[in-house]
Amino acid sequence: MRKSILVAGATGNLGNRICRELIKREATVSAIVRPSTDTIKIEALLKMGVLVIKVDMNSTEELAKACQGKDIVVSALAGLDDVIIELQKRLLDAALKANVPRFIPSDFCTDYTDLIPGENRNFDLRRVFKAYLDSTSIQASSVFNGAFADILQYNTPVLNLENRSIGYWGEKADWKLDFTSVDDTAAFTAEVALDDKAPRDLQIASFQISPNMLWNLVKEITGEAFSLRQLSSMEDFADFIKKQRADNPAGEKELYARWQQSQYMYSMFSTRHHQLANWRYGNLTWTTGLAYLRSFVR
Incomplete structure (x- = not known):
């Protein structure tokens, strides 16, 4: 019997791909959207075979x-407290009212459970919602994908193609960072949505790669030895982020304020995934670090 799945955030990059992966697996997929949603985005979902509900x-x-009648609600919502906490709470309350048995929250990030509260604003929002979610009777599963691999293309300090440099903090040149492609995250999430026995927390990573490993792969691809350097101690990096945040109060209303981007970097070098669930679904193929880097490193 086909699963009936409701997706929130379906017009976003990840949510759209989750819908695609669910349709490929012959699920019946509905997406909730605001009445003001761009018609082009709605048409894209309809063309895919998604039932759109305004x-x-x-x-x-x-x-x-x-x-009503759904087997699971999948949240791929993105935003600040008004979305990650308040809207997700309303969505969860609605799922409970409609007797939906399962819920996947928008926890598509590093597994923040071992991180110190206060070190990452966006993770703190998810932590607040997690507490609310776990206080209910619904069966929940979080997909922790580390960082989306796309960030490697954005000239961050970890990999800067413009400066031909690779950076790290602390004594962590061999610290493995968790990266997952958006497509791999979407495919895995679709499998979780169809798996009634999925556990509460699932850690995944398309590839785990350290700055030293990254240096070697980039050299293999380009033949060029990038600059590999320690940027600062972790302690100095934490102090820098605090000052950066204090100097930019407007960033509190921005989803990806510059200091928030720094917080993400800090978190990546503070915790990592140790219990990967990649092989829970044997039909999935995972993107390798070399293949992903070859797609854009020149």
Whole structure:
């Protein structure tokens, strides 16, 4: 029997791909969108075979109506406290009201459970919602994918193609960082959505790669030895982020403020995934670090 799945955040990059992967697996997929959603994005979902439901996201009643008869609600929402906490709470309350048995929250990030509260603003928002989610009776599964591999293309300090440099903090040149492609994250999430026995937390990574490993792979691809350097101690990096945040109060209202980007970097060098669930679903093929780097490193 086909699973009936409701996706929130389906017009976003990850949410759209989750819908695609669910359709490929012959699930019946519905997506909730705001009445003001761009018609082009709605048409893309309809063309894929997704049933689009326009709802007032501030109305638990309307959300509950959309949840009726669904086997699971998948949240791929992105935003600050008004979305990650408040909207997800309404969505969860609606799922409970409609007797939906399972829920996947928007925890697509590093597994923050071992991190210190206060070190990453966006993770703290997810931590607040997690506490609320775990206080309910619904069966939940979080997919922790580390960092989206796309960030390697954005000239961050970890890999800067413009400066031909690779950087790290502390004594962590051999510290493995967790990266997962958006496609791999979407495919794994689709499998979890269809798996009634999925556990509470699942850690994944398309590839785990240290700065030293990154240096070697880039040299293999380009034939060029990039500059590999320690940027500062972890302690100095933490102090820098605090000052950066204090100097930019407007960033509190920005999803990816510059200091928030630094917090993500700090988190990547503070914790890593030790119990990968990559092989839980044997039909999946994972992107390798070399293959991903070859797609854009020149």
